[in-house]
Structure formats: C-alpha cells, structure tokens
Amino acid sequence: MKKLFITLLMVFVAGSCMAMSKSKIRKSARFLTDRMAYELDLTIQQYDDCYEINYDFIKAANYIMDDVVYGYRDAIYQYYRLLDDRNDDMRFVLSYYQYSKFIASDYFYRPIYSTGSKWALRIYTIYSNHNFYFFDAPSHFKIYDGGHSRIHFSTGFYTDRYRGFDHYTDHHHIMGSQMFGHNLKNDFGTNLKERNQPIVYNNYKNPNQNNRTMDERYRDVSGNTNSPKINYRNQPQQSTLQSTTRQGTTTTGTRGNRSSSTSTTTQSNTSSSTSTRSSSSSSSRSTGTTTSGRRGGR
Numbered sequence: 001m002k003k004l005f006i007t008l009l010m011v012f013v014a015g016s017c018m019a020m021s022k023s024k025i026r027k028s029a030r031f032l033t034d035r036m037a038y039e040l041d042l043t044i045q046q047y048d049d050c051y052e053i054n055y056d057f058i059k060a061a062n063y064i065m066d067d068v069v070y071g072y073r074d075a076i077y078q079y080y081r082l083l084d085d086r087n088d089d090m091r092f093v094l095s096y097y098q099y100s101k102f103i104a105s106d107y108f109y110r111p112i113y114s115t116g117s118k119w120a121l122r123i124y125t126i127y128s129n130h131n132f133y134f135f136d137a138p139s140h141f142k143i144y145d146g147g148h149s150r151i152h153f154s155t156g157f158y159t160d161r162y163r164g165f166d167h168y169t170d171h172h173h174i175m176g177s178q179m180f181g182h183n184l185k186n187d188f189g190t191n192l193k194e195r196n197q198p199i200v201y202n203n204y205k206n207p208n209q210n211n212r213t214m215d216e217r218y219r220d221v222s223g224n225t226n227s228p229k230i231n232y233r234n235q236p237q238q239s240t241l242q243s244t245t246r247q248g249t250t251t252t253g254t255r256g257n258r259s260s261s262t263s264t265t266t267q268s269n270t271s272s273s274t275s276t277r278s279s280s281s282s283s284s285r286s287t288g289t290t291t292s293g294r295r296g297g298r
Contacts, residue, residue, distance in 0.1 A: 020062050029055035030137055031130065032123050036108060038134045040098045043226045049093045049158060051138040054111075056149040057086035058121075061112060069114045070199045071191040076184070077175070083110065084173045085150050091168050092158040099168035106186075110174070114188050117201050135230045 020028065033051040036042060042050060060082050061068075067075035087109065091099055102108045107122035114120075124130060138144075148157040174183055184190075191200045 019066065020058070022059075025055065025058050025062060026141060028121055029058050030133070030141060031127075032058075032108075032111060032121060033138065034133045034135055035123050035127060036102070037230065039105070039108075040094065040101055041226050042098075042230075044229050046093055046226075047135070047230050048138045048140065049161070050090065051141070052144055052148050053086055053089045053093065053158070055144060056146055057082060057111075059146065060149070065112070065114075065119045068188060069117060069119050069201070071188070071193050071201075072195060073192045074195075076188060076192065079112075080175045080180075080184075083112075084175055085156075087172055087174075089150075089156050089158050091172055092156060092160075093162060094165075094168070096166045096168050099172075103168075103172065110183060110187055112187070 029051055032054050036050055037047050064075045064078055068079050107126050111121050112119055113122055
C-alpha cells in the first residue's frame, strides 16, 4: 500500500512539473515574440501587442496541456480553439504580408507540439540559444497579466487597433480546415482518446532546424527597418543628452568640454608666452596660471 501511494505521488508530481510557472510563461512569450519581431520586422506597437497575445495564449494553454499530451479529445479541441483565437488576434495586428509569412512558419502559426510525455514550443527547436534575444524586453514584460485577453474582450481587443493596415482576409482557422487532421498529427500525433481510455503517449519528433542565433552578427543582416526602434526607445532622447552636456559643461568648467577648452587655452598660451618675455614678476605669476591651465586642457 505504501509503495502504491509513493508511486501515485511520483506520477502526480511528474504531471504537475509539466505546467509552466508564470515567469517561464513570460520568458517563453518573450522568446517567441522576439523571433517574430526579427523575422516579420515588427514595429514597436506590434512588438508589444504580439507579446500580449502570445502571453495570453501560452498562459491559457498551460492549464490544459497535460490533458492535451495525454491525447484527450476535448482538451485537444479546446487547445485549437485557443490557438484560433490567438491567430485571429495576430491577424488584426499584422499586415497582410506579415501574416502570410506568419502562417507559412509552423513555429509561429502552430507554436506548441508534443513529443512523448512532454510538450514544448517549436521556436525553441529552431533557435537553440534560448538565452539570446535580438531585442529589448517588451515595455510591460513584467507587469502584463491578461488585461487584453479574450476573457475580457470576446471579439478581440486588437480588432480596430491597426485600421490603416491591409489585413489578411483568407481562411486562417485551423479547426474545421481541410488541413486539420494533418496539423493535428504533426502537433500531437493521432492518439486521440476519450477520458475513460488508457493513456498512450505520442511519439512525434519535431526535427531540429539550423540555429541562427549563435552568431550575434545576425543582428546586422536581418534587413529590418522597424526593429532598431525597439531597442533604442528606452534610451534618452537626443535633446535630453544635449541638455545634459550643456549642464555638465557649466558645472565642471574647463574639464566639461575638452575640445573648446583646448583651443581657448592654446590662444591664451600664445599671448601669455609673448608677454612673459617683457613683463614683471606679476606677469610671471599670470604665466604660471596659464601654464597650469594648458596642462589641465591636455
């Protein structure tokens, strides 16, 4: 009896460990969004909104993924409903061109898969350096917690947020599509079952692809036009820097602006050297002051 209890406890703990903590959900959502920003050339607003959408989706899916991995039909259908809502929100945030690329990439369009008794994000198999980010964290990375999710906005918070975009209008839902069976097989295998049936884990293996994040030079070859703004937005504006420089010059005197003090000191030294040859002892004291000023300028 004691051995049976220990065995059941180990099974319960192992199953519980499959669920993500909130900090890991944030990290996963950021990693997925970071790669979307890199490949789809997101603007600052798109970057922040896509992070919210990915966070809401991963957080909601996190509660049912154990049952999805077990192959329970109702959990799998619930997962795809969550995924369709997530992809629908993405459709309102991305342009037609961006969303076309989004759909063409399984690791964006269908981000979660299972293998054996575990589930994971596909993006982690595409980019194996999981601690490397192309961009700064979203502005609300640590504080957003579902305020714009479908729980609060049944038709989507992002519906009218990008009115100037030419949005994707073709069929984009996975549930009910002709490719549903194919996508289901590649995501979670074919081991669908009802609740009273025994568990048989899926053995689908998602093949790794070449990693592109080990070399930081990939920061420079993406050709993105919007991406640099994401990293620079938290830095002080140019006007603020100029104002700070002026204040530093006034406070520190000659040392605050070396270029101007050097030219001023040079001119002063020239005139002082000429007057020193024919001046009295008081002029010599003046020359000593000029000399020290020249040394400070250097």
